[in-house]
Amino acid sequence: MHEHAAACVLVLTFLACCAWAADEPEPIHVWHFDEQAGDDLLDASDDFIDLKLCGGATRVEGRFGGAVQTGDGGYVQGDGVGRMSSGAIELWVKPLEEFGSAQFGFIGFGHEFGGDNDQALLGIFPGPERGGPPQFGFGICPGTWSGACATEPPAVGEWHHLVANWGRLGIQVYVDGELVADEDIRLDLPRHAAVFLGASSWGRTFGAIIDEVRIYADPLPAEMVRRHFADASYVASPPAPTDRQVHYGAAEGGSLNAADFDSPESFTGGIQEAIDALPRRGGEVHVLPGTYLIRRSIWVRDNITLRGAGAATVLIRPSERMTKLTAPAEAGDRTVQVEDASGFEVGADISIYADRVHGWHSTTAHIEAIEGNTVTLSRGLNRPVDPAEGHGHAQPWPQQAGGPGRGRRGHQLLPHGHLRTRAQSRHPRPVHRRRHGPAQ
Numbered sequence: 137m138h139e140h141a142a143a144c145v146l147v148l149t150f151l152a153c154c155a156w157a158a159d160e161p162e163p164i165h166v167w168h169f170d171e172q173a174g175d176d177l178l179d180a181s182d183d184f185i186d187l188k189l190c191g192g193a194t195r196v197e198g199r200f201g202g203a204v205q206t207g208d209g210g211y212v213q214g215d216g217v218g219r220m221s222s223g224a225i226e227l228w229v230k231p232l233e234e235f236g237s238a239q240f241g242f243i244g245f246g247h248e249f250g251g252d253n254d255q256a257l258l259g260i261f262p263g264p265e266r267g268g269p270p271q272f273g274f275g276i277c278p279g280t281w282s283g284a285c286a287t288e289p290p291a292v293g294e295w296h297h298l299v300a301n302w303g304r305l306g307i308q309v310y311v312d313g314e315l316v317a318d319e320d321i322r323l324d325l326p327r328h329a330a331v332f333l334g335a336s337s338w339g340r341t342f343g344a345i346i347d348e349v350r351i352y353a354d355p356l357p358a359e360m361v362r363r364h365f366a367d368a369s370y371v372a373s374p375p376a377p378t379d380r381q382v383h384y385g386a387a388e389g390g391s392l393n394a395a396d397f398d399s400p401e402s403f404t405g406g407i408q409e410a411i412d413a414l415p416r417r418g419g420e421v422h423v424l425p426g427t428y429l430i431r432r433s434i435w436v437r438d439n440i441t442l443r444g445a446g447a448a449t450v451l452i453r454p455s456e457r458m459t460k461l462t463a464p465a466e467a468g469d470r471t472v473q474v475e476d477a478s479g480f481e482v483g484a485d486i487s488i489y490a491d492r493v494h495g496w497h498s499t500t501a502h503i504e505a506i507e508g509n510t511v512t513l514s515r516g517l518n519r520p521v522d523p524a525e526g527h528g529h530a531q532p533w534p535q536q537a538g539g540p541g542r543g544r545r546g547h548q549l550l551p552h553g554h555l556r557t558r559a560q561s562r563h564p565r566p567v568h569r570r571r572h573g574p575a576q
């Protein structure tokens with residue numbers, strides 16, 4: 137009886153945890169600062185915005201692994217996160233200098249450093265009255281400053297956990313798990329050019345060690361704030377990225393060589409990996425002289441330029457190989473039966489089509505598995521295919537494509553063109569291009 141009762145309690149506790157976890161905001165940006173070296177501070181979220189050490193800011197031992205130290209001209213900066221009607225910021229900080237009257241943010245949003253316009257600050261922000269006393273808290277400035285102020289700033293030389301919420305529930309500021317300021321001020325985080333740490337866009341920096349910075353799209357509940365202060369296990373996820381190399385070049389973005397990313401595991405001669413390694417602002421991938429075997433579609437996101445080296449850059453795809461479908465499959469199905477799968481390769485692309493299912497109705501997907509003559513696809517079929525109603529075929533068919541919905545602005549695919557494409561088959565076809573650049 138006791139054991140049964142204990143089991144019920146465990147189940148109920150587990151269910152309660154699930155319900156509670158489901159209500160908790162997930163971070164949309166997470167900076168751990170745990171990279172071993174370099175100036176790039178990687179965002180562990182999927183929609184990443186990487187930051188950069190600037191002005192002599194350094195990596196130091198932090199509250200959890202590595203952290204960044206600002207001050208004496210050193211600061212951290214990256215692209216803005218966009219307008220947010222509600223949200224939260226969370227970070228750990230050890231202030232290294234006494235608070236003065238100059239405005240700055242442990243985290244701030246505004247023009248780039250030196251651009252002289254702060255739009256939101258968690259730190260010292262100006263009072264609404266010109267010349268009013270400086271105040272510690274979180275303030276937003278759509279034209280004039282308003283926000284929630286603590287009665288005193290956090291103690292110097294000690295680690296503190298800071299959270300600021302904004303949105304329809306007003307502005308709240310928490311220090312070390314406790315609510316220290318709460319105002320019914322409902323303001324958006326305005327659109328801004330840059331996120332910065334330990335600084336003001338007015339060219340000031342503040343001495344601090346800053347660790348584990350997070351941005352959420354929803355305010356954090358008080359219980360979650362208290363728990364994060366008391367139990368640091370939350371910092372373990374999401375894990376720091378290890379497979380993304382970030383290079384920054386000129387203002388228009390980075391510049392990478394596809395060959396640096398080539399490996400036996402790459403299905404695109406390193407081109408896709410190089411595209412994926414560019415920062416979100418985009419950049420260039422140079423496809424230097426050589427022959428690149430393309431066994432999978434190349435997906436190009438916004439603001440990416442692929443540059444070849446004239447006729448010396450040759451993209452080839454494997455010999456075309458076609459096999460008949462032997463069983464009907466419904467739209468959404470992820471497996472197809474084929475007559476002979478021996479020429480196909482797990483990881484490569486395949487196209488599925490039939491007499492009335494071709495062009496954009498056909499399906500191109502990665503092959504996830506091959507068992508006998510059953511081929512499993514990385515996504516479901518666009519349209520049903522039925523060998524009884526026509527000739528259904530499966531064929532390796534790599535292409536270069538801009539993904540629907542992924543090229544909303546500034547989408548560029550081979551606009552400079554100097555890439556020659558050549559199929560290995562006896563009847564070469566041009567690699568399919570879906571773009572607006574000049575034909576080559």
Ligand SMILES: [Ca+2]
Pocket residue numbers: 168169170198199200201202203347348
């Ligand atoms: Ca850290």
